[in-house]
Amino acid sequence: MAMGDAQAAMGTNAVPATAMTVGIVGLGLIGGSLGLDLRRRGYRVLGVSRKVLTCDRAVARGAADEASLELASLAPADVIILCTPLNVLGQTVELLRCHLKPETVLTDVGSVKGPIVEEIEPLWPNFVGGHPMAGNTEQGIDAALQDLFQDRPYVLTPTERTPSAAVERVRELAIALGSVPYVCAPDEHDRAVAWISHLPVMVSTSLFQACRREETPAVRQLAQQLASSGFRDTSRVGGGNPELGLLMARYNREALLASLTSYRQSLEQVMAMIEGEDWTGVEATLQQGADDRPLFL
Amino acid sequence: MAMGDAQAAMGTNAVPATAMTVGIVGLGLIGGSLGLDLRRRGYRVLGVSRKVLTCDRAVARGAADEASLELASLAPADVIILCTPLNVLGQTVELLRCHLKPETVLTDVGSVKGPIVEEIEPLWPNFVGGHPMAGNTEQGIDAALQDLFQDRPYVLTPTERTPSAAVERVRELAIALGSVPYVCAPDEHDRAVAWISHLPVMVSTSLFQACRREETPAVRQLAQQLASSGFRDTSRVGGGNPELGLLMARYNREALLASLTSYRQSLEQVMAMIEGEDWTGVEATLQQGADDRPLFL
Numbered sequence: 001m002a003m004g005d006a007q008a009a010m011g012t013n014a015v016p017a018t019a020m021t022v023g024i025v026g027l028g029l030i031g032g033s034l035g036l037d038l039r040r041r042g043y044r045v046l047g048v049s050r051k052v053l054t055c056d057r058a059v060a061r062g063a064a065d066e067a068s069l070e071l072a073s074l075a076p077a078d079v080i081i082l083c084t085p086l087n088v089l090g091q092t093v094e095l096l097r098c099h100l101k102p103e104t105v106l107t108d109v110g111s112v113k114g115p116i117v118e119e120i121e122p123l124w125p126n127f128v129g130g131h132p133m134a135g136n137t138e139q140g141i142d143a144a145l146q147d148l149f150q151d152r153p154y155v156l157t158p159t160e161r162t163p164s165a166a167v168e169r170v171r172e173l174a175i176a177l178g179s180v181p182y183v184c185a186p187d188e189h190d191r192a193v194a195w196i197s198h199l200p201v202m203v204s205t206s207l208f209q210a211c212r213r214e215e216t217p218a219v220r221q222l223a224q225q226l227a228s229s230g231f232r233d234t235s236r237v238g239g240g241n242p243e244l245g246l247l248m249a250r251y252n253r254e255a256l257l258a259s260l261t262s263y264r265q266s267l268e269q270v271m272a273m274i275e276g277e278d279w280t281g282v283e284a285t286l287q288q289g290a291d292d293r294p295l296f297l
Numbered sequence: 298m299a300m301g302d303a304q305a306a307m308g309t310n311a312v313p314a315t316a317m318t319v320g321i322v323g324l325g326l327i328g329g330s331l332g333l334d335l336r337r338r339g340y341r342v343l344g345v346s347r348k349v350l351t352c353d354r355a356v357a358r359g360a361a362d363e364a365s366l367e368l369a370s371l372a373p374a375d376v377i378i379l380c381t382p383l384n385v386l387g388q389t390v391e392l393l394r395c396h397l398k399p400e401t402v403l404t405d406v407g408s409v410k411g412p413i414v415e416e417i418e419p420l421w422p423n424f425v426g427g428h429p430m431a432g433n434t435e436q437g438i439d440a441a442l443q444d445l446f447q448d449r450p451y452v453l454t455p456t457e458r459t460p461s462a463a464v465e466r467v468r469e470l471a472i473a474l475g476s477v478p479y480v481c482a483p484d485e486h487d488r489a490v491a492w493i494s495h496l497p498v499m500v501s502t503s504l505f506q507a508c509r510r511e512e513t514p515a516v517r518q519l520a521q522q523l524a525s526s527g528f529r530d531t532s533r534v535g536g537g538n539p540e541l542g543l544l545m546a547r548y549n550r551e552a553l554l555a556s557l558t559s560y561r562q563s564l565e566q567v568m569a570m571i572e573g574e575d576w577t578g579v580e581a582t583l584q585q586g587a588d589d590r591p592l593f594l
Contacts, residue, residue: 133525153523184519192519195508200531202567203500205586209563210556211492212589222481222489226450227593228430233530234497239590242583249571249579259507260568266506267564270499271557274546282546286539289502292509293536296524 021046022173023077025092027058027067029135030109031083032144034177035063040146041176046074049141057141072099079169081130082108086247090119097124105166111193111244112251113157113186121161128170129157129186131193132179137240147178154179157186187255194255196296198248199263202256204238205245207231318343319470320374322389324355324364326432327406328380329441331474332360337443338473343371346438354438369396376466378427379405383544387416394421402463408490408541409548410454410483418458425467426454426483428490429476434537444475451476454483484552491552493593495545496560499553501535502542504528 022038024031027049035045039062047064048071049055055067066073074080074096084092089108096106107130110116117129134152136143154174158167167183174181184192214220249256273281319335321328324346332342336359344361345368346352352364363370371377371393381389386405393403404427407413414426431449433440451471455464464480471478481489511517546553570578 133523152525155523182519182522184515188513188516188519191511191513191516192523195511195516195520196524196528199507200504200527201583202571203504203564204531205583206560206563206567207497207500208586208589209566209582210496210560212585213559213562214488214492216485216488218481219485219488219492222479222485223492224592225479226430226452226489227493228449230497230534231493231593233533234501235586235590235593236530237527238583238586240587242580242587245583246576246580250574250576253571253574257568257571260564260571262510263503263507264561264564264568265510266503267500267557267561269506270503271554271561274499274550274554274557277547277550279543279547283539283543285506286498286502286535286542288509289505289532289535290537290539292505293532295521296528296532 020044020078021076023048023074023080024064024083025071025074025080025096026083026085027054027063027141027144028083029139029141029143029145029148030132031081032058032061032063032141033134033146033148034081034083034109034132036061036144036146037149037177038173039063039065043173043176046077048074054141061141061144063141063144071096075099075101077104079105079107079173081173082106085243086110086112086116086251089116090123093120093123093127100124102126105169107156107170110251111197111248113155113189115251117157117159117186121159125161126163126166128162128166129189130170130174131155131157131189132174132177134179139241149174150178152179153182155182155184155189157184157189159186190252191255191258194252194259198252198256199259201237201240201245201248202260203263204235207235207238317341317375318373320345320371320377321361321380322368322371322377322393323380323382324351324360324438324441325380326436326438326440326442327429327445328378329355329358329360329438330431330443330445331378331380331406331429333358333441333443334446334474335470336360336362340470340473343374345371351438358438358441360438360441368393372396372398374401376402376404376470378470379403379407382540383407383409383413383548386413387420390417390420390424397421399423402466404453404467407548408494408545410452410486412548414454414456414483418456422458423460423463425459425463426486427467427471428452428454428486429471429474431476436538446471447475449476450479452479452481452486454481454486456483487549487552488555491549491556495549495553496556498534498537498542498545499557500560501532504532504535 021044045064047067058064106127113129132154318341342361344364355361355364403424410426429451
């Protein structure tokens, strides 16, 4: 490939090729997509998966320069991104740490940060909690996409004990991916995502539970036949991957319950207005929704 | 235009051109879109609007053959489709009926059917409640679109007093539009749309109200910055047109309250599971959502 082609292939967010080596543990949608983009931006990427087939696919797809079943293969890495499910992050770090040089920076991509940071920081001080906020309903290395993180938030959640050089390293990766970095405390992240990510899943899945309570089969069937984009959009995240939803609820239980409690109050308020035929109140509520929505876009 | 062109312009759902004249009262998104398609399928369309400008635009856009400010202009119509807001349907029929021949069929496009049928049937026995279930966030004649009703449900809600010939007439129009006709009782329609259309609006708008309760400004702002497609989809219908949402709530109050009460029970059930760390229950709930969702597509 000519030099010009290589530069073109790196895209507009290209950073100067560095000698930095990035390890990725877990080569699914997120890990694979990170690998695709980081390689295109000149990083050397070492992947680890539990399955040979996934390793082979990752290399074939260009998501890793090399991929292995062995955590020991990540010994040369400068930064390692942990892309396993939340519930196996701790044990992964316990198995991994004996292979690493002390200056290696660890980061993760989990959607909850408080309990993860609390668990991993004592195991590896050079750890920065991270959450690149992108994804889709697909899973696995074959679902990996280029530019998945482009223009998306990438949240970093250092504590007062996190070395600032480690934060800088991960921030540099986020910028190389074309993401928009945010830095906040782990619990601020968790409360914010409870509002905009975990609460909507529970609100949305409750729609299906409610519809199941309709007693007349003809009405239930008619509702299903007449459902259109309004119902589909409102119920989308509640009909998604149950394992992901469950992990969110387990790991972010406290913030999620706080959001659900506020939400129930809001719902009861609007129910009371409809019950009491307070149409001015209902209209004001709907108007506030229309006013607030652009703030979240 | 050659015969072949005319047939091509009529599209695949073309019915033989008839001499039937259709009146449309209210030339907004729905009325205008109905006019565009019915004219293309060979019907003669007479429009009525309160504004001269709207009449002119409707004729210029091909949504009506003629358009007028005068309800009297609809005297020749075989079928009249009322496309005004729900709260002025009754008074429109009272003003209109003195101009009509008794065999003229009236129908409407309102999103609630029970109270509308109850109000209009005594004024005009040849009335069939109707609800073509299509639309978008735009309003007005300039937003009118061809094929808006193609493949969408078109619900007819006759009562035991509705002449069957009247039902057939409106059903014929629905088929000409490429819609899928459904026939059910007015209250069945209202209970079904409470589940899939009116409940989601209230569930969705309550998300904004809940987020307003977040006490830490930094967390509220972070939530807005991190909000992505999940929040956007779940909150979309709650951030829509407040007037439409208000009319739905007013006219379908009873069915909406029943749906909201069921919904609150479902929400409390999932809250109790999270509170009690019943993760098997939470996972089963999320799995039911994933299983139910395809039923509504």
